[in-house]
Amino acid sequence: MEKSLAELERIQTQILERVSKLELASSASLPQHKSTPIPTSTQNDAIGATEARLSAILRANGVKDFAFKRVPADYYDWSLDDRRDVLGAASVHHLCKSIVLVNTQAQSSVVDCSDRNNSKYYVVVVQYTARFNAEAVKNFLYSLNEGKIAKKKFNLRLAPEETSVELTGFEHNGVTCVGMKTDIPVILDEAIQKLRPDFFWLGGGEIDLKLGIRNSEFINFAKPFIVSCSST
Numbered sequence: 001m002e003k004s005l006a007e008l009e010r011i012q013t014q015i016l017e018r019v020s021k022l023e024l025a026s027s028a029s030l031p032q033h034k035s036t037p038i039p040t041s042t043q044n045d046a047i048g049a050t051e052a053r054l055s056a057i058l059r060a061n062g063v064k065d066f067a068f069k070r071v072p073a074d075y076y077d078w079s080l081d082d083r084r085d086v087l088g089a090a091s092v093h094h095l096c097k098s099i100v101l102v103n104t105q106a107q108s109s110v111v112d113c114s115d116r117n118n119s120k121y122y123v124v125v126v127q128y129t130a131r132f133n134a135e136a137v138k139n140f141l142y143s144l145n146e147g148k149i150a151k152k153k154f155n156l157r158l159a160p161e162e163t164s165v166e167l168t169g170f171e172h173n174g175v176t177c178v179g180m181k182t183d184i185p186v187i188l189d190e191a192i193q194k195l196r197p198d199f200f201w202l203g204g205g206e207i208d209l210k211l212g213i214r215n216s217e218f219i220n221f222a223k224p225f226i227v228s229c230s231s232t
Contacts, residue, residue, distance in 0.1 A: 067213075095201055
């Protein structure tokens with residue numbers, strides 16, 4: 001009886017050893033996959049870098065009351081009411097945009113933004129709910145230059161998108177007055193200055209990044225011309 005038990009134990013041990021060898025052989029025959037390294041710089045990191053850069057510029061210039069907010073990719077397919085809600089804006093009138101204008105009739109000597117009173121380009125900040133009035137800007141610039149430049153030499157039109165990107169470093173719907181590649185003079189529609197509460201939203205450097213800022217602090221930072229240049 002003891003011999004039978006011993007023999008049975010020996011056979012079981014042999015079977016287990018064979019199973020173990022088969023498992024090892026099977027494992028060795030399978031292709032070995034190396035783990036994919038985690039990129040050191042992800043898209044989220046790049047997005048965060050934009051916000052960090054612009055925040056640093058604002059803080060360095062004494063701006064304290066501002067906020068950035070990421071919005072969904074289809075944000076511009078939404079109604080103004082829905083955009084207001086996702087940003088927590090006070091009203092749809094607090095939703096604004098920055099557009100780059102070019103003076104198509106500027107004197108031949110005016111080729112850049114070195115003279116803010118008579119610049120080739122301007123960035124105008126207006127509300128989404130308002131209709132921009134280019135004629136009002138034309139009249140303002142004519143008066144600003146005390147009539148020394150003929151009025152026909154001011155003709156402000158929307159700059160081509162590639163020009164806007166080259167000057168600002170920001171894509172369409174992401175244009176902001178903070179951290180632009182070129183120091184373009186800014187024109188703020190007077191209606192924005194009058195908003196209450198005095199905190200409005202505009203582009204934040206990327207299409208899906210928005211910047212909210214206190215009106216007074218924006219004015220101190222951007223030092224814009226304040227012009228009544230829209231109608232509702």
